[in-house]
Ligand SMILES: Nc1ncnc2c1ncn2[C@@H]1O[C@H](COP(=O)(O)OP(=O)(O)OP(=O)(O)O)[C@@H](O)[C@H]1O
């Protein structure tokens with residue numbers, strides 16, 4: 253009697269272990285292609301050439317490690333375009349963050365004429381593909397370029413102009429996102445603060461903003477990545493290395509005239525990826541808490 | 552502070568929040584706003600607080616119209632049902648926030664917060680965040696935050712309805728004691744009539760945005776001015792019958808389907824000769840008897856100290872309380888005695904009392 257029960261228990265224990273391990277097995281298998289991809293990129297950047305997944309030298313023997321792919325770091329131009337990428341990313345973080353927080357709050361809390369229409373319009377605007385707008389944007393940027401002072405910062409063929417366009421394209425989504433976060437906040441907290449003696453602005457700054465911090469952080473991260481990786485807009489509206497950015501710079505390695513230097517492309521790509529990887533490693537806990545109900549409770 | 556509401560009205564398009572409210576609250580008085588959900592209690596309170604702008608009418612503090620005064624300059628404290636604590640601030644920061652906004656010096660702020668917190672029994676929790684407190688403790692923090700700036704008017708919006716029954720009971724007496732000690736004029740919104748009746752000096756009963764009655768609790772109970780007030784105040788609620796009052800042999804009789812009661816002359820004479828009227832009798836004035844109106848038991852509901860039974864007489868259901876353990880069952884035939892000394896009469900069309 254007893255032994256059989258034990259056996260059954262042992263069996264079901266084992267069975268349970270197998271079942272609980274299944275998700276990990278499935279996840280591990282499905283992640284292999286991605287890991288292999290990363291592995292190749294890293295190997296490729298340090299080798300002369302690759303054959304399959306192995307680095308090889310000029311004669312096709314395994315080996316051939318080299319730093320020549322990273323030589324682009326010595327080119328002052330890389331630092332120029334990196335700075336530009338960074339400026340576009342930061343411009344988007346600040347621009348979209350600031351404007352969508354204010355607009356989202358107003359749309360969530362205030363009732364004014366044309367509110368509904370405005371909400372609908374932003375949604376429609378977001379549906380427009382930026383490709384469709386390129387010519388129109390080009391005209392606008394040319395016009396801005398004609399304005400003294402402002403034209404030097406935000407006109408055609410300036411980093412500011414690229415950031416301006418990117419911010420404008422990203423705003424509808426940002427506004428809707430922030431409006432959603434504000435909609436979830438109780439009105440009572442605001443009323444309490446008003447009665448406690450705060451001005452409207454202080455209520456927004458001291459009481460409301462801290463509640464949507466996780467949302468704002470998410471928005472900032474997405475915008476940083478979008479700005480950092482921007483390609484279409486800077487490629488279209490800038491000419492020459494002075495104002496171009498990393499993605500555009502990367503593209504010139506796979507130009508039409510010379511054969512693509514894949515190992516070098518991998519190196520520049522990895523270089524472009526590094527800040528984002530580092531960023532993720534340090535912020536993954538915050539990032540995850542956004543989805544784990546970080547906006548609530550607020551400990 | 553004396554508070555006057557003159558013809559106070561709030562509308563959103565077709566939706567009526569408050570409709571022509573007129574009442575005066577004396578200095579130091581504790582007034583409860585009582586009414587069913589959606590009757591406009593919160594709306595009225597938020598207008599007094601300055602959060603909602605009245606569509607029409609005036610609010611006067613000590614004789615001065617304050618319609619245009621922003622909330623921060625009204626010197627009021629408010630406690631919300633949801634507590635409305637600031638989750639990112641500690642208890643100390645929560646309570647001290649009104650003082651910080653008033654630019655009270657650090658040292659004095661420290662002292663005042665500590666005093667209020669000790670008074671509320673949360674002096675040891677000042678470093679916690681609201682999420683680390685129980686519901687009762689959060690409510691005390693909210694109360695402390697409202698009290699710390701020593702307001703001249705305290706507003707409560709169902710502050711206890713999220714607490715469990717026992718805590719509600721003790722907080723109720725605590726708030727009442729505090730209000731008496733501090734003597735601050737208070738408006739207390741609730742849909743719990745026991746809360747309103749036990750705490751308030753006067754109760755304002757509201758329905759559909761309109762003020763139905765405004766009087767001390769006992770008067771509300773004994774001399775309800777409208778059918779709604781009579782039915783809303785009191786638990787279990789008053790029983791109503793359709794009757795006609797007639798004089799026979801010099802006595803006033805209230806007659807309806809299945810009942811014929813002799814009523815006191817001074818009450819009966821106000822209802823006589825009006826055709827159909829509505830008669831109200833409170834459950835405590837109905838009892839089981841050997842003689843009287845006969846009916847059939849519909850429902851037996853044990854309440855612990857009493858059993859609530861529901862007896863069908865003619866077309867009306869009559870509720871009364873009986874001592875438990877009588878072995879009554881659904882379907883039993885019983886006879887009821889009505890103590891008519893306190894009967895009420897209402898006009899069925901206007902629903903106004905014929906007596907008061
Ligand atoms: N901001 C608003 N916009 C439109 N209608 C509103 C608004 N606030 C309240 N109302 C309406 O006004 C009426 C009164 O609402 P109010 O919140 O004052 O009720 P209440 O007596 O406090 O009810 P409860 O006991 O449920 O809190 C309701 O019909 C409500 O739908």
Ligand SMILES: [Mg+2]
Pocket residue numbers: 592593594708
């Ligand atoms: Mg309410």
